[in-house]
Amino acid sequence: MSNLSISFLRIIAVVVVVTFGAAACSSSSSLPSGSGEYDGVLIEPPEARPDFVLTDTSGATYDFRFETAGKLTLLYFGYTYCPDICPVHLAQLASVLETLPDVRREAVVVFVTVDPARDTGDRVRSFLDAFSVDFVGLVGTQAEIDTAQRAARVPIAVREGDGEDYTVGHAGQVIAYAPNDLAYTMYPFGTRQSHWIHDLPLLLRLTE
Amino acid sequence: MRDRANRVHWVLTAVLWFGGCGSGASLVVNDAVVALPAGSNSALYLTITNDTDGVMSLIGFETEIATPMLHESVVTADGLMQMRAVEAVEIRPGETVELRPGGMHVMLLEVATLELGDSVSGELLWASGERTPIEALVVAYQDLAP
Numbered sequence: 398m399s400n401l402s403i404s405f406l407r408i409i410a411v412v413v414v415v416t417f418g419a420a421a422c423s424s425s426s427s428l429p430s431g432s433g434e435y436d437g438v439l440i441e442p443p444e445a446r447p448d449f450v451l452t453d454t455s456g457a458t459y460d461f462r463f464e465t466a467g468k469l470t471l472l473y474f475g476y477t478y479c480p481d482i483c484p485v486h487l488a489q490l491a492s493v494l495e496t497l498p499d500v501r502r503e504a505v506v507v508f509v510t511v512d513p514a515r516d517t518g519d520r521v522r523s524f525l526d527a528f529s530v531d532f533v534g535l536v537g538t539q540a541e542i543d544t545a546q547r548a549a550r551v552p553i554a555v556r557e558g559d560g561e562d563y564t565v566g567h568a569g570q571v572i573a574y575a576p577n578d579l580a581y582t583m584y585p586f587g588t589r590q591s592h593w594i595h596d597l598p599l600l601l602r603l604t605e
Numbered sequence: 606m607r608d609r610a611n612r613v614h615w616v617l618t619a620v621l622w623f624g625g626c627g628s629g630a631s632l633v634v635n636d637a638v639v640a641l642p643a644g645s646n647s648a649l650y651l652t653i654t655n656d657t658d659g660v661m662s663l664i665g666f667e668t669e670i671a672t673p674m675l676h677e678s679v680v681t682a683d684g685l686m687q688m689r690a691v692e693a694v695e696i697r698p699g700e701t702v703e704l705r706p707g708g709m710h711v712m713l714l715e716v717a718t719l720e721l722g723d724s725v726s727g728e729l730l731w732a733s734g735e736r737t738p739i740e741a742l743v744v745a746y747q748d749l750a751p
Contacts, residue, residue, distance in 0.1 A: 480646035480713065481678050482686050485706045487643070488746035520644070527643035528746075552684045562714055564676075569686030586678075586686060586707050589751050 434599065436592035437573065437582030446470070446578040447548035451509065451535040454522035459535055461507065461545070469504040469601045470574040474551060476512035476565050477524040482586050484528075486571065491528040493593040500597045503576075506532045511546070511554035511567045513539050575603035631656045637741035639670075639725045640749055642716045649673065649711035649727075649741055650749065652703045655696040661731055663694040663702075668727030671713035678707050688712070693732060706749045719743045 446462050453459040461472075471490060475483035487508065494501040508525055510516035513536060521534035537545070546553050551568035558564055569586040573596070581603070582596060637651035655661045666673040675691040694709060696702050704710045719725070721743055729737040 477644040478646050479644075480640075480642075480648045481676070481688065481706055481710055484640065484643045484647075484746045485750055489750035492747045492750060524644045527641075555685060555687075557687060558690075562672075562674075564688040566681065566685040566687035568684060569680060570684075585680075587751055 435582045436595045437584045437588065438570070440572075440580050440583055443579040443581045444550060444572075446574045446580070447472075447545070447550075449541070449545035449548045451537040451541055451545060452518065454518040454525070454534040454536070456518060459533070461535075464533075465505050465507065465574065466578060467576050467604075469500065469576055469597065471504060471506045471571050472509070472549060472574065473507070473571045474509045474511050474546060474549070474554065474568050476510050476554075476567065477516050477520055478512060479565070479567075482569055486569075486586055487525070487528045487532070489588075489590060489593070490571065491532075493590055493597070494529070496594060497597055500601055501531075503601055504597070507535060508532055509535045509537075509542065509545055511542060512556075512565050513537060513542055573597070573600055575600045577603045577605055579603070632661060632737055634729070634737060634739050637739050638744045638749070639713065639716075639719070639741045640746050641719055641721055641743050642713075643746065645715050647671070647713045647716045647719075648706070649713060649725075650704050650706065651739070651741065652701055653696055653729075654701040655698055658698055660698065661696045661733070663696065663729060664692065664732050665730040666711045666727055667730060667736075668713075668725060669717075670719065670725055670727075671716040673727075674712045674714065675709070676712040677709045706751075721745060 446465065448462045450458060450460050473486060475486070490506055494504065506529065508521070510521055516536055518534070518536050521536055525532040525534045543553055549572060554565050554567035556563055556565055570583040572580050572583045574580045581600065584593065633654040633656060635652045637649065639649050640647045649666060653663065665675060675694065676688045677691050678686060678688050680686055691709065694702060723743040725741045725743060727739055727741065729739060731737070
């Protein structure tokens, strides 16, 4: 075989490998996934548990960093009028925790409304109770909620549309703070239940 | 979502036959479900296969239990999950479109009191003026999670 033919075959081989490699990548799940130890999306470098103060659904002041310090904490920003993303996310979390009783005993799920104009404490409580009576709900003024979002380093929620039936664009991920008060992973909408079940027991053990 | 659907045997199908679209031409609607609201709003999810000869354009949904709006959840470049109103969902001949959590869906505003297992009646509205009657089963949001 001539050198020209061998070179041609090498080129063909490279093209085939690159093409199939790309196809393999594109055909893999589009769902979010981390790498290495965790299935969630990695936060690098890990972020410290944020410091903000809001009001819980009983009307009491809730200092997030103080109340959740040393606990596996799952923080989510959403709103009760959300018909699609928020309830599916929260339902999935409740379902995951049902399957992980050890994690459920130790973990705190905190839901912060990004719709202070409509979400009262009672309304948030009723909404969360549809998933778990143990979920913590927080409300506040627009300024307080914006401060909380900035502290948690999520994009600030945006009201969309006019009238009573507006929607709110908001961060879609749940941020997981380990007991050592650092967040290593987050879980965007679409995270598979198996990813949660894999990661949460690992995160629960991160006490130092 | 479909795996769970098959497990609990709640697959519902509605077929609309179009005399003008040739023999056997139809729209097939599967897996129509309404999530049991946790607040006052909810959503309708389903799949539609266009077995007609022409492009079909879904422009709305009518039901007595809520005010429906076609919406799509999208993630913006800065990481916000947003819901955008959709004027129409075009379905080409032979194409199947899935209205699912986190994507295209029919938002249901101010939903009437429902129970798990209830059946919600309604009609899909098409740009052609046709209507497709459907029955959607009321399920828990847990059943819709990835």
